[in-house]
Amino acid sequence: MSNEPGLRGKSAVVTGASSGIGRAIAERLGAEGVFVVLTGREQLALEESAARITAAGGKAAVIVADIRDADSVQKLVDSAVNETGQLDIFVNNAGVSFLGTVAEGDVEDWRLMLETNVLALLVGCRAAVRAMRAKGNHGNIVNISSVAALNPDSGVYGATKHAVNVITNTLRQELLEDPIQVTSIMPGLVATNIGRNVDPAILEGVVAMSGIEAEVVPGERLPDDVLEGAQEALTDFMIKPDDVADAVYFAVTRPGRVHIPEIVIRPNKDFDF
Ligand SMILES: NC(=O)c1ccc[n+]([C@@H]2O[C@H](COP(=O)([O-])OP(=O)(O)OC[C@H]3O[C@@H](n4cnc5c(N)ncnc54)[C@H](OP(=O)(O)O)[C@@H]3O)[C@@H](O)[C@H]2O)c1
Incomplete structure (x- = not known):
């Protein structure tokens, strides 16, 4: 018999749940009985994610939002707390990527990456910690980083993922006295x-x-x-989006004494990027 703490009746926010990895994470949590708040900018795609969850017997709420707007991040947390009384899981997954060199890159591309991958993630972490501290509950914050964070010259996108890891490690140290666990997940290439x-x-x-x-x-x-x-x-x-969802599931179902700081998931035959 499994000793894993169950997830039924818990709540989660998943950013970037309209597509790819975020959709798979939201579906997985929904299938485990978690009330999932889904966010992204594309309403129809978010509704498709929510429909998949409800068709499998789960519960989800859709909030269309641009997570670069700090006020909208608080609304996500409030939605979870209003439904179940507390926030249990916050997955900072939304992200964007633009190629381009440092020497000739586009400022708007850099701004989008920094504001989405780093600034919005910081705001998400802070909102999650405040909600969890307010109720004193055990909680998990999961930040979707990338194997690009393990590569010292992985471009501006890689720099944002290095920042994700530094923020995750720093927050973990700040939360040593709180029952809140913080995990960085670094996937390799996913279609x-x-x-x-x-x-x-x-x-x-x-x-x-x-x-x-x-x-x-x-x-x-x-x-x-x-x-x-x-x-x-x-x-x-x-790797598949579901492989990343499995890693999230693993991280958020450990007993309180076990902290999973980071998980790296690479395809069988690795692509270095
Ligand atoms: N795919 C890979 O190979 C890979 C590898 C390592 C790490 N990752 C990371 O995995 C995470 C998920 O990416 P993915 O591969 O699943 O890509 P994706 O299919 O493009 O999904 C990205 C998600 O982020 C959302 N998003 C982007 N900007 C947003 C904004 N300003 N406000 C709200 N939502 C926003 C998108 O929603 P809307 O379009 O609806 O706004 C979408 O749901 C990212 O952090 C990415 O860096 C991906």
Whole structure:
């Protein structure tokens, strides 16, 4: 029999739950009986995530928000607390990636990455800690970093993930006297929409690999079946969103005496990026 503390009746916020890894995390938590607050900017995609959770018997709320707006992050926490009385899990997952060099990169791309991947994550951590401290409950904060944080020259995107790890480690030290655990999860390559801003020629390659016909529109999402098809074609070189969801599940189901500071998940045949 398992000694894992169950998740039924708990609450969670998952940012970036309209797509990819965040959607898989939200589905996994929902399937375990967690009330999940889903956020992202695309309403229809968020509703699709919520529909998957409710179809599997779970409970979810959708809040369309840009997490770069600090006030909207507080509303996510409030929604969880109003439903179950406390916030148990906060997953800082939303993120964006733009390629480009330091020498010639675009300031707006840098701003989007820094504000989404770093600043919004800081605000999410603070809002989660305040809510958990207010009730004195055991809680988990999970920050989705990247293996790019293990690489010293992984570009501006990698720099944001180095920042995620430093913030996570710092917060863990700040919370030694609190029953709140903080985990950084560093996935390797996953076929998701994180690549939506790369050169369209690369995305056309992804579509071709999937064997499914689809139009590539720069900056837009690819259909789910295209991403799943590409994943299957490169199964040794990519992990799946569900693999990351498994890691989150592991981190948030340890007994209080066990703290999982970080988890690295790489595909079988690693892609260094
Ligand atoms: N895919 C990989 O290979 C990989 C590897 C390592 C780490 N990661 C990390 O995993 C996390 C999830 O990425 P993913 O791969 O699942 O990519 P994805 O499919 O593009 O999902 C990103 C999510 O973030 C949300 N988001 C982006 N900007 C937002 C904003 N300003 N406000 C609210 N939501 C926002 C998006 O929602 P909307 O579009 O609806 O706003 C979407 O739900 C990211 O932190 C990424 O850096 C990914």
